[in-house]
Amino acid sequence: IAGITQAPTSQILAAGRRMTLRCTQDMRHNAMYWYRQDLGLGLRLIHYSNTAGTTGKGEVPDGYSVSRANTDDFPLTLASAVPSQTSVYFCASRGTAEGTEAFFGQGTRLTVV
Amino acid sequence: AQSVAQPEDQVNVAEGNPLTVKCTYSVSGNPYLFWYVQYPNRGLQFLLKYITGDNLVKGSYGFEAEFNKSQTSFHLKKPSALVSDSALYFCAVRVGTGFQKLVFGTGTRLLVSP
Incomplete structure (x- = not known):
């Protein structure tokens, strides 16, 4: 089934540790995004990528980094996790046709202790 | 700043009654507007969108939304609510020209009682 896969589904992480959240899509979408959801x-948009090889900062990029080595993968890295x-x-992706909607993964629930 | 607002944190409705989840927007130019639904422990699912044309947009699961330019609103509606419609609903607007991103509202929790 086509879509976006995120891993892990949940994680408890000690503060100060490094963590990479994985995101893979098989729809050949150029645009990809990382959002965080808080009550x-x-x-809120963390980082985005227009196409493979390019990335950009969203609203809340501090403490996060991304890479886009190919079309399908867009990992998000926390270099040194903090409780906040x-x-x-x-993770989400979107095709380039005008007005197309974004498709979302199932999410990763991360707890930093 | 370009944004959307969802003024209600929660909407309660009895099954079988009509429901409305409100959304207003603030953007320059013509807006591209979206509604998404999130069920517990799941990602966001696309419901419907307004790009251009008819102001009444029909989407998945019997939902529809009406674009009102004069009131800068894009309210989500359904004629007869189901208990299974209980979920978190997000309104979003596309912003940007070279790079397009979605800006989301804070979400409205819909509770449909039996």
């Missing part, structure tokens, strides 16, 4: 704040990064993280 009362909705979804406890959140649910969603």
Whole structure:
């Protein structure tokens, strides 16, 4: 089934540790996004990528980095996790046709202790 | 700043009654507007979108939304609510020209009682 796969589904992480959240899509979408979801704040954009080889910063990029080595994969790395990064993280992708909607993964629930 | 607002944290409705989940937007130019639904422990699922054309947009699961330019609103509606419609609903607007991203509202929890 076509779509977006995120891994892991959940993780408890000690503060200060490094963590990479994985995201893979098989729809050959050029645009990909990482959002975090927090109660009362909705979804906020962390980083994005227009196409393979390019990335950009969203609203809340501090403490996170991304890479886009190919079309399908868009991993999100927390270099040194802090408790404020406890959140649910969603990866999304979108095709380039005008007005197309974004497709979302199932999310990764991350708890930093 | 370009944004959407969902003024209600929660909407309660009895099964069989009509429901409305409100969304207003603030963007320059013509807006591309979206509704997504999130069930517990799941990702967001696309419901419907307004790009251009008819102001009444029909989407998945019997939902529809009406684009109102004068009121800058894009309210989600359903004529007869189901208990299974209980979920978290997000309104979003596409912003940007070279790179397009979705800006989301804070979400509205819909509770449909039997």
